[in-house]
Amino acid sequence: MKNRIDLSRRTFLKTTGILAGTAALSGLLPSRSFAAAEKELVILAWAGHAEPDIVADFERQYGVKVRAKYYTGGDNMLGLISQSPPGTFDLILSDAEYVQQLNAAEYIEPLDPADYPFDDFYPEFQHFPGHWQGDTLYSVLIRFGFLGIAYNTQLVPETKVQSYDVFWDESLKGKVGHFDWHLPNLGQISLMNGNARPYDIDAAHWQRVQQKMMSLRPQIGGFFDYGGTFSSLKNGQIHAMCGIGDWITGVLQRAGAPVKTVLPKEGGLQWTESYCIARKAHSPELAKKFIQYITSPEGQVKSAKMAAYPALIPNKKGWELLNRTDPAEARRQGMVLGERNVMDDIRDGRIKYRELPVRQSLDEWNDFWSQYKGA
Numbered sequence: 001m002k003n004r005i006d007l008s009r010r011t012f013l014k015t016t017g018i019l020a021g022t023a024a025l026s027g028l029l030p031s032r033s034f035a036a037a038e039k040e041l042v043i044l045a046w047a048g049h050a051e052p053d054i055v056a057d058f059e060r061q062y063g064v065k066v067r068a069k070y071y072t073g074g075d076n077m078l079g080l081i082s083q084s085p086p087g088t089f090d091l092i093l094s095d096a097e098y099v100q101q102l103n104a105a106e107y108i109e110p111l112d113p114a115d116y117p118f119d120d121f122y123p124e125f126q127h128f129p130g131h132w133q134g135d136t137l138y139s140v141l142i143r144f145g146f147l148g149i150a151y152n153t154q155l156v157p158e159t160k161v162q163s164y165d166v167f168w169d170e171s172l173k174g175k176v177g178h179f180d181w182h183l184p185n186l187g188q189i190s191l192m193n194g195n196a197r198p199y200d201i202d203a204a205h206w207q208r209v210q211q212k213m214m215s216l217r218p219q220i221g222g223f224f225d226y227g228g229t230f231s232s233l234k235n236g237q238i239h240a241m242c243g244i245g246d247w248i249t250g251v252l253q254r255a256g257a258p259v260k261t262v263l264p265k266e267g268g269l270q271w272t273e274s275y276c277i278a279r280k281a282h283s284p285e286l287a288k289k290f291i292q293y294i295t296s297p298e299g300q301v302k303s304a305k306m307a308a309y310p311a312l313i314p315n316k317k318g319w320e321l322l323n324r325t326d327p328a329e330a331r332r333q334g335m336v337l338g339e340r341n342v343m344d345d346i347r348d349g350r351i352k353y354r355e356l357p358v359r360q361s362l363d364e365w366n367d368f369w370s371q372y373k374g375a
Helices: 008-016 034-039 052-062 074-083 096-104 158-162 164-168 182-192 203-219 226-234 246-254 284-294 297-304 316-325 327-333 342-347 362-374
Strands: 040-046 065-071 091-095 140-152 176-179 220-224 240-245 259-262 268-277 351-353
Touching: 040 074, 040 284, 052 065, 052 284, 052 297, 065 074, 074 091, 074 096, 091 096, 091 284, 096 268, 140 164, 140 182, 140 246, 140 284, 140 297, 158 164, 158 259, 164 182, 164 203, 164 240, 176 182, 176 226, 182 203, 182 240, 182 268, 182 362, 203 220, 203 362, 220 226, 226 240, 226 246, 240 246, 246 259, 246 327, 268 284, 284 297, 297 316, 316 327
Parallel strands: 040 065, 040 091, 176 220, 176 240, 268 351
Antiparallel strands: 091 268, 140 240, 140 259, 140 268
16 A cells, blocks of 8 residues: 555655654654553654644653654554564554554554544534444544645646546646545546545445546656655645645645645545554553643644644644644644634535545545556
8 A cells, every 4th residue: 555655755855854863763662661651652753743843842841852753654664663672652643544543453543532622623523423433432533634735826726626527637747746546536537527435435436536546647747755746846846746745745835845735625625543552551641741732722733833844733733723823734734713714624524534535445536646647
């Protein structure tokens, strides 16, 4: 399976210096001693989640050190857990579609919902699919984002990006790029084909998705990891990009690049990240405190503005604090109050959760993606 980031975030973070001075974290974590258990918190996460802009205040507050093993995809995450002794990690950051696999493999602990501020969350995120088994909680959602059409605002008129049809525009021949992972790209084409659940389609609809995708191949100027996506959008090599969202274009915008992500009329996809407490964690209480910290209003603002990649947040009080302290970023991400915002996109049905394929195997989707790339 070609996971959502593969080398992308690693490449990007090396480029921008987010991981400067933390190269040792890319290797195996040293063995832990129980004596040090309450003095450190070890996280398995996407790159950026244990950097000072996120964890420094927590470390000061509790007099502890947060360490991390950064992974580069869901399969990589599962592999690292399976190869690590119990107790290696305290917290596991997971994309939503992998939480059920973590639970089935007994890698994570049940959680007490009363420990976390779900009353402050928007209703859509209080009982998030896959994070619960009945009334038993296993993961706490901390951030999310949308995938739509990313484009260079100086090279593509806004009027053209109202539909995924733009990718077939003759003026963009050779100027359309793919973020190199099948789930977001094929999910977008499935949305374009009118599938209400883009990842839950029968054989006939799956065939139509493949046919539509193949018709796009002459337009494609390249398949990119994060570093390539970053540079190709910034330098104008690629004018429009499939399969990404503000978690990439938002970083480019911070650097002054004329890029943007929009949700077309067919809608967009949602990626979601959440925290699980690892089975046999050395520091379960500290892990619980960290989830409480990152889901507090202050922690949510940090997460929304994360240096590595920005995101939307589920906590309403976090929205309120972001609007008070950084109204420009709140408006840029669509987390404004008292007017249309990203929650309306969800409530209007414009956003579908990114999932694993329901009626086909991952191998089948990945095999088609390889065939498409080689066409």
